[in-house]
Amino acid sequence: MGTLLPKLFDILQKEYQLQKKTRGEIMWLMSELESMQIALLKISEAPIDQPPDEQVKLWAKNVRDLTYDIEDNIDKFVVRIDTPMPNNPHSFRGFIERSLDLMTKAKIRRKIGLDIRDIKSRINEEKERRDSFIQRAFKTVGIEEKTDYLVRRLMEGPDEELRQQQYVVSIVGFGGLGKTTLAMAVYKELKEKFDCGAFVSISLSPNMVGILKNMLHQLDEEKYCNINGATWDEGQLIDELREFLKKKRYIIVIDDVWDNSHWQTIRYALAENELGSRIIMTTRIVSIAKQIGGAYQLEPLSLDDSRKLFDQIIFPLKDKCLPYHLSEVSQKILKKCGGIPLAIITIASMLASKKGNEHEHWYKVYNSMGSGLEDKPDLMNMRKILSISYYDLVPHLKTCLLYLSLYPEDYVFTSKTLIWKWVGEGFVETEQGSSLYEAGREYFDELMNKSMIQPVDEDGLETRYRIHDMVLDLITFISIEEHYLTRLDGHQSLSLPKKIRRLSLQTNVEEDVKQLATISLCHLRSLTVSEQSFNLLPSTLSSLCPLLRVLDLNCDGVENQHCKDICNLLHLRYLKLSCDCITELPKEIANLQFLQVLDIYHTHVKELPPSFIQLKRLVYLHVNGWYMRLPDDLGSLDMLQEIGDIFYIDNPTMLHNLGGLAELRSLSIDIIKWDESYDKAFIQCLSKLVSLEFLKVIGTVGSTCGSNLSPGPQRLRSIDMSDCTLTAVPRWMSSLSSLSTLSITLLTLGEEDLQILGDIPSLNYLDIQVRKATPDRNKRLVIDNVSPFQCLTQLSVVSVTMEVRFAPGAMQNLRNLEFYINVRETVDQFGDFDFGLENLSSLDSVGVRIWGSDSKMSEADDAETAIRRSLHMNGKNPTINLHRHDWA
Template identity: 40%
Template sequence: MEFATGALGTLLPKLGQLLQDEYNLQKGVKKDIQFVRKELESMHAALRDVGEVPQEQLKEVIRIWARDVRELSYDMEDIVDTFLVRVQGSEPPSKRSVKRFVKKMTSIVSNAKTRHDIGQEIKDIKERVKDVAERRDRYKVDAITPTKTSVDPRITALYTKAASLVGIDKPREELISMLTKEDGGESSVEERIVSIVGFGGLGKTTLARAVYDKIKQQYNCTAFVSVSRDPDIIKILKDLLYELDRNEYMGIHNTALGQHHLTDLVQEFLKNKRYLIVIDDIWDTKPWEMIRCALPENGKKSGVLTTTRITDVAEHVGGCYRMKLLTQESSKILFYGRIFGSIDKCPPQFSDVSENLLKKCGGVPLAIVTTSSLLANKSRNVNEWQDVCDSIGSGLRNNPGMDSMRKILLLSYYDLTPQLKTCLLYLSIFPEDYQINKQRLIERWIAEGFVQQGDGRQSLHEIGQSYFNELLNRSLIQPADMDDDEMNPFSCQVHDMVLDLICSLSRDECFAATLNGDCKEITSSLGSKARRLSIYNTTWPTINMSTLRSLTICSYALINSMPPLSSFYLLRVLDLEDCNLSDHSSIEFVGKLLHMRYLSLAGTGYAGDIPREIGKLLFLQSFRFDGTDIKVVPLSFFGLRQLMSLRVGDSTRLPTTSGLRNLSSLELLQINVDSTYIAEQLGYLTQLRALMVMLIKDKEGRWDESMCRVLVRC
């Protein structure tokens, strides 16, 4: 599933599944499904094209059309999933023949009604499909293509006066040292390549310009050229020649020279010169390799400095230099200097709101400059400043003065694949400054259908892990809670400015709805068909819960005011992590949520029983109840054959049966082992990639040695 295409990515294969003979659908119903499937396939392609176009370039009618198709896909998938759940059933076969016969006859009658129901629902859907197909032709959706931005929003960085730069002295000198230091030996005469890496707005271009301006006199020739997201390598090579010698190559842009000829010209010009070249804003290794071919290794101690937002690109280029956020002191100097002239001229009444504004900016120079420039043009009024501070927390689009920052971040967003865009937008459901556990996030991505099986060589979790790593690689999320080697993050955080952007995009397309502590909506106007809801306040919104697919309640919500679970019939994700489940009724109806994929009671302290009906959740993939006081699980639990991740509480004891081996899809398991029999069951779980075991001592406080030996064999 992708944000731009709604549920179409997961729906289309299911429509194909419905056409199989085993579902015994009437011929007319199959014909309707074939029609719907064919139309939706073409709409899927059209929506992906629309998703590549920046929102500001889309007409309102196109945006409404795309939203309606996404809603249609969600409704259609809900219908199909409900049918599949009802037809497949959930009760294990009874051993008693009379009971088995009664159940079979009941199932036949029930399934006949279910098939009749889906036939009528698909007829209704077919009419909606015809409508959006006609509108697609009328609006000429297939003719939509993105237009290139005429002005690079980073261009202002090239003209920032060095005198106004704050916190740049140390990194500038470090980079100069990397470009010019002597190591001795033959390598000391070769060119030095250094790549500055960091997310948008951090000041990479400004820093590169500061280095360039300070040392360019030491070189025979210099050039500063930009690559951008959609590089034109011929134009880049022409820009390079023009920068190297404007007199000789005055008319180079008017020529029809090809790439090879231009590469030869650059090489010939540089072959006997000591050069300094800055290649700004590289997004991929391919254009770098083409440029690299034009830069000769001539033994003249030349220097090449590049900038990129992508860690993999920086490491490929070489000499990776990670850009750091401004310190609190440097942030204050930059902020107060722009508004008041110096840090000590801030009136005391502006101190608190200024601190809050700086926290929102998070040490990002562009955010500080943009915010302070906005305030400098306003009256010295604390309430106005507070309004600006509040507006930053509700999306960059609400504040025209933040337009430059938004454009910078949108460059990174539109360079993502459709899958990564969806996964990034999903982070808008978490509160500001929240540490998001990696495992929790990946499992939720999978449950939402954002992670789809590829060629079969990678598991869903491995694909989800690659998505997480790529968002880290592109500096759109920040690592947190690192392992002992400082190499592998267990969690991530989203910078406030990035969070503002994705909340704004999420709100625009009704992707998710989030309510904050004042019950003030910050990401979506809650309509009649909210699909994803995150709530971290004490008041429940008065909306229709029946279409919700995902519900997240953060730790300080008053869980006791939550509507009964029977209200959330289509729920796929229920995340109550760290909420206070003070009574048993909170999960009484969880067994009725037949679409459930992800269920977390982690850290809730829940001490009741897991309902026997949990065994009906045939689609359940992840179940967490670590951090609870649940003592036992029902035998029906072992019928959850799609379960891939299970974490149990310290107090939980599994029944001594062979049921555990039935959970053959498990990849991650956190479990308490108190018997050799349970330990032996682990050997049947051949898909496990992570196993966390807590051994339970006997009444004398000793380990069971035979149990330990079995675990070692596993």
């Protein structure tokens, strides 16, 4: 409804020369739909202890289908009338575009704007809560003792002979108890003690070939770097694993086993070699754990640990306690949660976000929770508990969460991919001045805050996320019930609805896809294809689903000739192609006049056709910038907000093109060889990027010290210039009023550099790397209250000799300091280790790395003693984390 009503309003506002009667019918239709929307909002805002009955839900479903059909017809009309006339630049479409500024906002848009502002306010209040604790709470309450116990059990056999045998521990327990979290904790604790290791998930309907390939890749990333492209079958992969592990002491985690046959397949691949290897398995099924042996029954949290987990989510800052008037109801809630961490986290996260009259609301939550969980924690009761958090969401967040039902179990995804998909679906609404991605990120953060989405710990990679199996179970159940999204994944018997709006194909089973031939897909709006399902589709995409808006093809079988057909999908808003066989895009890409998101990073496309610049509605472009040039006239895409990946810049003209992107929010560039011709072009480009919020520059860069940056990117919050070396801090940085995070590498550090850095008004985090000490300097640079650094709370300095000293009154808000020194060179240059740490009045923690190569042990001792003495004199009594390196 939120996207349909504005479209109707647009049709009335634009000069489409509608008949008077038609205009009247549209106005009547808008009035009726607004009345329906009011009723729907009342239903969604009903108390959580009064869920809608079946008749109301059926009515809501019918209204949804009605709005879909109306919107389909509108889109058909708009696409036809808005198609550009290729030989006439002064076309009717051009007149329509010139009329856009005359449009006003409908009443419903104003209402949505108010809702979004209210949501923003709530998100800002809860960000600190999310960042500081919620996602870590699960890992810190009640798990330490269990981890220690399992580590001892795995490693401390009664004698040496038994310790050398292969040993298996199976962790068994109900979904949501934390089996995976415990297994991961034990795995991380022990991995360094083994030759190699792997952590793989099986789930309900596993792809055994993919799992075995994943295991090989984790065991030896270098040897099996191209394993995913190998055509080995299951038997060949098992033989390869047995051969590889024959002489290795390994630790393997097999997570979420549902079927004993799947376990036996993997068990056979894990060669026994009397080297003391260890295997950890998790399952919800007691019989499987008993068959495997070494069963460890994971019990629910004790009442005390449940209380700790609950309280830490409600009060993450640990400086408050639960009010007396909430103690009784909280005990009742915890009793119903039955010690299941997932239930405690989801319920506590929801309660924590509520303000005002907590007592009444908490009792409503308690009364709506499924009964009997403490006696028999079965699936339906967990659904009831999780559904409370679902129905507590505002309408647009329900829609966004249900969209996650397109993913299979244990699927990991990036926030960026999901958010841009929401944008393509039309789920994201923005206020003036904010970007679509920003608004979508707030939606994502709110779902994180509600513990509906969990981060996956993957060191060294972009943060990835998943949804808990029980949450997936819930939203899949709701999605099927409401005909929201259909997923064919090869293991569930599904009666397909008459009208499919969103489809996710994740199957190699031809019988599954054959079901699609029996129904019409002409109403399909979103299609996600993985595995080898693409070649099983009964027809071309343009004839099969002409109204498609979102297309995500992550599968084999898609080639260049298919792209021409895809370019006939005139309604596309989101297009992602992850197919190695695609090497070029056709000129017909210009047909996609409504396209907002284009992601072809995982293809071999090296050049975009000239017609690409006709995609005037494009807001996000993701290509592999390491080998693709930015197209000429890219600056004409004046709605583009983000360019994914890093782009090579090999001439100043490319910077000039970038300067035309006035809506650009994020930019990463690699300037191959900087010379004086780039200085002016860079400053001019930056001056025009008035919406820029993040900038990363790598390569060989000069000083870029020009001070004239007008109007300049006053929204710029983060600059990363750590992968290039500047001769000085650019003076224009001090004019950036919103800059809060700066990472910069300097050839040498001087007084003027510190002055410019200190004058950046909102600087909160500063990371400075200095390549070499200033010659002949024997007195440290002093930072005092004359160099304001008024907002700085975190400082990291990597410098051979730590050339700065803090005077009284310096950096009065600094809480965390990290620095590096070389003992020998510091003594040679300055003769002491006096950094003035005692003068930092707000300091909470200090991290120091002392490098002692070619130095005397006594000098390193002197450095450590001086630093500890200085911190002891600091009235804040900061903690210290000090490391000494290389005493040879």
